[in-house]
Amino acid sequence: EWPETAGAVLVAPGVKGRKVAAFKRDEVNRKDAVSGLIRSIIGPGGDARRAFFVLDLAEVVDLYNGWRRALADVRPHYAVKCNPEPALLGALATLGAGFDCASRREIEAVLALGVKPGLIVYANPCKPESDIRYAAEVGVNLTTYDSEEEVAKVQRWHPGCELILRIKGPENAEAKIDLGTKYGAHADEVVPLLRAAQRAGLNVAGVSFHVGDSATRTDAYREAIVAARGVFDAAAALGMPRMRVLDIGGGFKAGAKFDEAAGVIKNALARYFGELPSVEVIGEPGRYLAETAFTMAARVIGKRKRGEVREYWIDDGVYGALSCILMDHYVPRPRPLASSYPGEQTYASTVFGPTCDSRDEVVVGYQLPEMIVGDWLVFDDIGAYAASTGANFNGFFTSDINTYLAYSS
Numbered sequence: 001e002w003p004e005t006a007g008a009v010l011v012a013p014g015v016k017g018r019k020v021a022a023f024k025r026d027e028v029n030r031k032d033a034v035s036g037l038i039r040s041i042i043g044p045g046g047d048a049r050r051a052f053f054v055l056d057l058a059e060v061v062d063l064y065n066g067w068r069r070a071l072a073d074v075r076p077h078y079a080v081k082c083n084p085e086p087a088l089l090g091a092l093a094t095l096g097a098g099f100d101c102a103s104r105r106e107i108e109a110v111l112a113l114g115v116k117p118g119l120i121v122y123a124n125p126c127k128p129e130s131d132i133r134y135a136a137e138v139g140v141n142l143t144t145y146d147s148e149e150e151v152a153k154v155q156r157w158h159p160g161c162e163l164i165l166r167i168k169g170p171e172n173a174e175a176k177i178d179l180g181t182k183y184g185a186h187a188d189e190v191v192p193l194l195r196a197a198q199r200a201g202l203n204v205a206g207v208s209f210h211v212g213d214s215a216t217r218t219d220a221y222r223e224a225i226v227a228a229r230g231v232f233d234a235a236a237a238l239g240m241p242r243m244r245v246l247d248i249g250g251g252f253k254a255g256a257k258f259d260e261a262a263g264v265i266k267n268a269l270a271r272y273f274g275e276l277p278s279v280e281v282i283g284e285p286g287r288y289l290a291e292t293a294f295t296m297a298a299r300v301i302g303k304r305k306r307g308e309v310r311e312y313w314i315d316d317g318v319y320g321a322l323s324c325i326l327m328d329h330y331v332p333r334p335r336p337l338a339s340s341y342p343g344e345q346t347y348a349s350t351v352f353g354p355t356c357d358s359r360d361e362v363v364v365g366y367q368l369p370e371m372i373v374g375d376w377l378v379f380d381d382i383g384a385y386a387a388s389t390g391a392n393f394n395g396f397f398t399s400d401i402n403t404y405l406a407y408s409s
């Protein structure tokens with residue numbers, strides 16, 4: 001099953017009992033190192049394998065440390081929805097992260113790792129009553145809201161729960177996905193929602209927002225922090241107990257934009273929350289901690305030649321992990337696992353997923369060298385909203401895609 005060289009190097013819940021392959025990398029050739037590992041997993045022949053992921057735990061450690069360096073005073077509560085792979089959750093728990101859970105299943109997955117309920121924010125402003133009851137049973141006592149109906153449900157089923165008022169993120173954050181169309185109190189709803197909680201006898205512990213996924217206009221964080229401060233002041237004016245949590249949400253992408261966003265956030269926190277030093281600031285990063293840590297290998301299972309055009313079928317598609325193409329605007333840039341040579345001829349190629357839906361297309365008119373059935377394509381940076389949004393259509397179960405654990409150093 002696993003290459004001889006494998007040996008466990010990181011012990012974390014979710015990783016325990018699973019083999020971890022250690023390999024060397026340097027900054028320049030991480031992709032090559034991952035490719036080498038993929039080759040060793042496939043082994044000679046490789047026809048029995050189907051699409052699988054490699055999770056590079058060292059990348060998770062690097063990303064987590066990068067967050068702690070840039071935003072030392074902001075504890076990340078990883079947004080489980082982004083990728084609930086237990087080894088990722090376990091590694092993050094070991095590193096000291098908290099968690100943003102949006103459903104009972106997500107809470108169960110995190111608690112199963114031994115994480116204390118106090119490290120979980122139930123960050124879904126609209127929850128089924130049965131799940132609110134479950135949160136009460138297991139002691140998850142902090143949840144978001146943005147409607148009066150939610151106040152009534154929490155009061156009835158979990159009166160000991162504290163609330164975080166989710167406010168709408170700023171307009172035009174130039175985000176990939178705008179979450180403000182669905183969630184977040186508008187400015188004129190803030191006071192009525194604070195009053196509703198007050199009447200219900202529920203404590204509003206703080207404020208949250210989400211500027212939108214992969215927000216490129218980083219000043220949006222400053223605007224949201226200003227708005228959040230306004231809510232803190234509104235609550236104080238209503239005579240409510242001092243709020244103690246500011247949740248700056250997610251929307252981060254690893255790289256230069258993250259550093260820029262962190263700079264904006266630090267300045268804004270100093271300016272607008274500097275006089276409230278007891279406020280705990282948390283974040284809910286999803287993509288930032290998952291995207292670049294996962295690589296997927298998919299096997300070519302079919303081929304058709306049409307003149308100069310090549311068509312291939314692979315064993316994952318838009319109903320599987322590559323659902324990220326539709327759900328997350330992932331731009332696939334598959335690379336053949338086989339090494340290429342200078343001057344190798346390429347062909348305009350279409351790559352289909354395995355289901356019978358003609359929309360199950362991965363790339364069209366994409367230049368690839370000639371491949372044969374049994375070759376492999378590699379998809380980099382596929383850890384965000386990929387496996388977690390796939391389905392089981394046509395009997396191709398996304399949950400059947402194995403994840404192999406790697407630790408590169």
Ligand code: PLP
Pocket residue numbers: 079082100123124179210212213214249250251252284285286287288
């Ligand atoms: N928090 C909430 C409430 C969300 O809805 C999401 C994503 O949908 C996240 C955090 C994670 O966002 P991201 O992956 O952009 O960091």
